Amino acid sequence: MYILEVTRGKKMLLTGSILIFGFMALAVFAPFIAPYDPDDVKVEKRLLPPGEHHLMGTDGFGRDIFSRVVFGTRYSLFLALVVVSINLLLGLMVGSIAGYFGGLIDELIMRIVDILLAFPNIILALCIVGVLGPSIQNLILALVALGWVGYTRVSRGLVLSIKEQGFIGAAKALGGSNMYIIMRHIIPNAFPPLLVLATLHVSHTILSIAALSFLGLGVQAPTPEWGAMLSEGKQFIFTHPHVMIFPGVAITLSVLSFNLLGEGLRDVLDPRAREVLNV
Amino acid sequence: MKRLLIQRLVSAVFVMLIASFLSFSLLFSAPGNPAETILRQQSGLDPTYDEIELFMKRHDLNRPFLVQCLQWLYLLTHGKLGVSLRTGEPVLEEFTARFGATFQLAVAAMALSVIIGLPIGVFAATKPNSLFDHIIRVVSLAGVSIPEFWLGLMLMLCFSLALGWLPCFGHGTVRHLVLPMITLAVGITASLMRFVRTSMLEVLNLDYIKTAKAKGLREVVIVWKHALKNALIPVVTILGTQLGHLLAGAVIVETVFSWPGIGKFFVDSIYARDYPVIQGFVLIIAAIYVLVNLLVDILYVYLDPRVRYEGRS
Numbered sequence: 001m002y003i004l005e006v007t008r009g010k011k012m013l014l015t016g017s018i019l020i021f022g023f024m025a026l027a028v029f030a031p032f033i034a035p036y037d038p039d040d041v042k043v044e045k046r047l048l049p050p051g052e053h054h055l056m057g058t059d060g061f062g063r064d065i066f067s068r069v070v071f072g073t074r075y076s077l078f079l080a081l082v083v084v085s086i087n088l089l090l091g092l093m094v095g096s097i098a099g100y101f102g103g104l105i106d107e108l109i110m111r112i113v114d115i116l117l118a119f120p121n122i123i124l125a126l127c128i129v130g131v132l133g134p135s136i137q138n139l140i141l142a143l144v145a146l147g148w149v150g151y152t153r154v155s156r157g158l159v160l161s162i163k164e165q166g167f168i169g170a171a172k173a174l175g176g177s178n179m180y181i182i183m184r185h186i187i188p189n190a191f192p193p194l195l196v197l198a199t200l201h202v203s204h205t206i207l208s209i210a211a212l213s214f215l216g217l218g219v220q221a222p223t224p225e226w227g228a229m230l231s232e233g234k235q236f237i238f239t240h241p242h243v244m245i246f247p248g249v250a251i252t253l254s255v256l257s258f259n260l261l262g263e264g265l266r267d268v269l270d271p272r273a274r275e276v277l278n279v
Numbered sequence: 280m281k282r283l284l285i286q287r288l289v290s291a292v293f294v295m296l297i298a299s300f301l302s303f304s305l306l307f308s309a310p311g312n313p314a315e316t317i318l319r320q321q322s323g324l325d326p327t328y329d330e331i332e333l334f335m336k337r338h339d340l341n342r343p344f345l346v347q348c349l350q351w352l353y354l355l356t357h358g359k360l361g362v363s364l365r366t367g368e369p370v371l372e373e374f375t376a377r378f379g380a381t382f383q384l385a386v387a388a389m390a391l392s393v394i395i396g397l398p399i400g401v402f403a404a405t406k407p408n409s410l411f412d413h414i415i416r417v418v419s420l421a422g423v424s425i426p427e428f429w430l431g432l433m434l435m436l437c438f439s440l441a442l443g444w445l446p447c448f449g450h451g452t453v454r455h456l457v458l459p460m461i462t463l464a465v466g467i468t469a470s471l472m473r474f475v476r477t478s479m480l481e482v483l484n485l486d487y488i489k490t491a492k493a494k495g496l497r498e499v500v501i502v503w504k505h506a507l508k509n510a511l512i513p514v515v516t517i518l519g520t521q522l523g524h525l526l527a528g529a530v531i532v533e534t535v536f537s538w539p540g541i542g543k544f545f546v547d548s549i550y551a552r553d554y555p556v557i558q559g560f561v562l563i564i565a566a567i568y569v570l571v572n573l574l575v576d577i578l579y580v581y582l583d584p585r586v587r588y589e590g591r592s
Contacts, residue, residue, distance in 0.1 A: 114290060119298070119565060123561060123564055124301075126545070131308060131557065214426075255423075259424055263420065
């Protein structure tokens with residue numbers, strides 16, 4: 001039974017990795033893959049259905065949708081990875097400090113985390129972007145504002161179990177400073193399970209970015225970001241549905257690939273860490 | 280139990296205090312002078328220096344930040360959340376007038392998720408690693424991967440435009456409810472399914488289930504009566520956290536389907552920079568969220584006597 005469990009995990013891991021690799025390749029080699037300039041407006045070619053010259057048709061401004069979808073990977077993947085990395089590093093640092101030192105610092109940090117975890121994060125993100133004005137910086141800020149707390153809680157749990165292990169005691173006995181122990185021993189050991197969390201979080205973040213951009217509160221319209229493309233194409237949904245279909249498929253596939261990878265990683269992770277992640 | 284309750288209540292009060300502080304400072308974090316922004320909103324023209332001064336004096340905007348903050352808190356305790364800049368109605372009334380529509384949508388979506396997600400989750404757990412289990416796992420992963428707004432539009436395209444079965448906009452009849460309900464339910468159903476499966480698998484490995492099997496009870500009775508009872512306890516907590524999903528989803532789904540609930544009004548207020556509404560709605564939504572989580576915590580202890588609450592472990 002256990003063997004089955006592992007192979008199943010690996011199948012998801014493999015599918016997810018291949019898909020992500022594909023998206024990464026699209027992002028990196030976008031100028032070579034896209035047949036047209038994604039911002040090239042050609043009024044005479046507007047709203048063409050998918051066909052020989054335009055694989056996914058053209059949008060309301062006559063721009064090639066396939067090229068825009070390809071360039072869109074850059075925005076969605078890059079933004080999501082930036083947001084998740086900031087959250088991960090921030091959460092890991094704060095969580096390690098809380099878990100390692102314990103006592104009053106721990107109590108204080110975890111109280112704040114508990115309070116922040118009680119907030120509905122999309123609502124707050126909407127507010128931040130809505131009040132500060134829509135821009136890429138504010139989008140990142142809004143998604144970081146509450147994003148780090150999840151990592152803090154999980155890394156604290158991991159650190160609590162790591163610091164009881166023998167090698168930490170050994171490092172202390174050898175005279176390692178607190179900072180040294182956190183950086184060299186605690187964080188490297190807490191990292192792998194957090195990576196699983198981060199992978200799953202990338203998919204959430206792609207969805208949030210797309211949703212905010214769709215509402216016109218994230219990446220702004222002429223930019224070939226998938227959510228923004230859907231926002232622009234909304235008016236043509238009943239007359240020219242092809243404008244709406246492909247960017248949505250791209251979002252779903254990219255989110256799915258990170259979900260597959262995260263699930264796959266979770267399956268092959270050691271059970272002790274899995275337990276912490278499930279909290 | 281008592282200690283837990285007090286601890287939870289205290290932290291709920293704290294959350295609300297911080298929420299009101301945050302929602303208050305939102306206005307100050309906006310670029311530009313809030314008085315200027317509001318005046319421009321109201322008249323559509325650039326206000327003069329005198330007008331700004333007058334407005335600031337009338338609304339006590341030139342007092343120190345902390346004083347204003349306390350004032351806002353004082354008004355809050357009297358249930359005054361200010362007046363919408365767009366409609367001129369009190370924010371609280373705007374909220375209560377629209378809450379019914381959102382509540383209707385949320386309850387319908389939640390009910391649909393439970394009806395579909397629960398049996399499938401249980402069934403998948405009784406046959407772990409079967410073909411059915413694998414399919415369900417992939418389907419639920421796909422379910423949480425589809426963006427809600429896009430799913431809503433695609434359903435509209437399919438059932439309203441192509442098949443003509445259901446109306447795509449509006450509110451009123453049951454037929455109007457179907458598409459937004461399904462859109463909102465897909466993500467929740469997917470995560471509920473997986474959660475029920477995990478929880479059920481854990482319970483099915485416990486000793487009392489083995490005893491029940493040894494006693495010769497039928498599988499159906501063991502699974503659906505004995506095991507489900509215990510497996511459902513953690514599911515209750517998930518329903519609490521799903522409320523956040525539901526609210527966030529409602530914002531998007533309501534906007535897509537023009538559903539006249541709080542979500543749509545909230546997004547419209549953000550577009551119009553209707554600050555009193557944004558502030559007030561964040562606060563009310565946070566309050567509802569905190570309250571539901573508190574209730575879930577209490578319910579959890581009530582349902583599961585094994586739960587020991589000694590702070591965090």
